Amino acid sequence: MTTNLLQGKKGLITGIINKRSIACGIAKALSEHGAELAITYQNEIIKEKLSPIADELNV
Structure with missing residues (x-):
């Protein structure tokens, strides 16, 4: 189930x-x-x- 719970939020992933x-x-x-x-x-x-993963995540 996809929601927009975090719409407008920003995150840094390491x-x-x-x-x-x-x-x-x-x-x-x-x-x-x-x-x-x-x-x-x-x-x-x-x-x-990471390039293919970033593309998949729209980063």
Whole structure:
């Protein structure tokens, strides 16, 4: 069930390393509830891995 419970809220997500990370699950849940998200990464290698996940989350 998707709601707009977090519509207009902003969130910063840290710690996403792949689709199975807890941070990724939290980001998906926040996004589904209308939150606007930003994610962080350590370096360019991780940025490349996160790019598809960021696209999926509309980040």
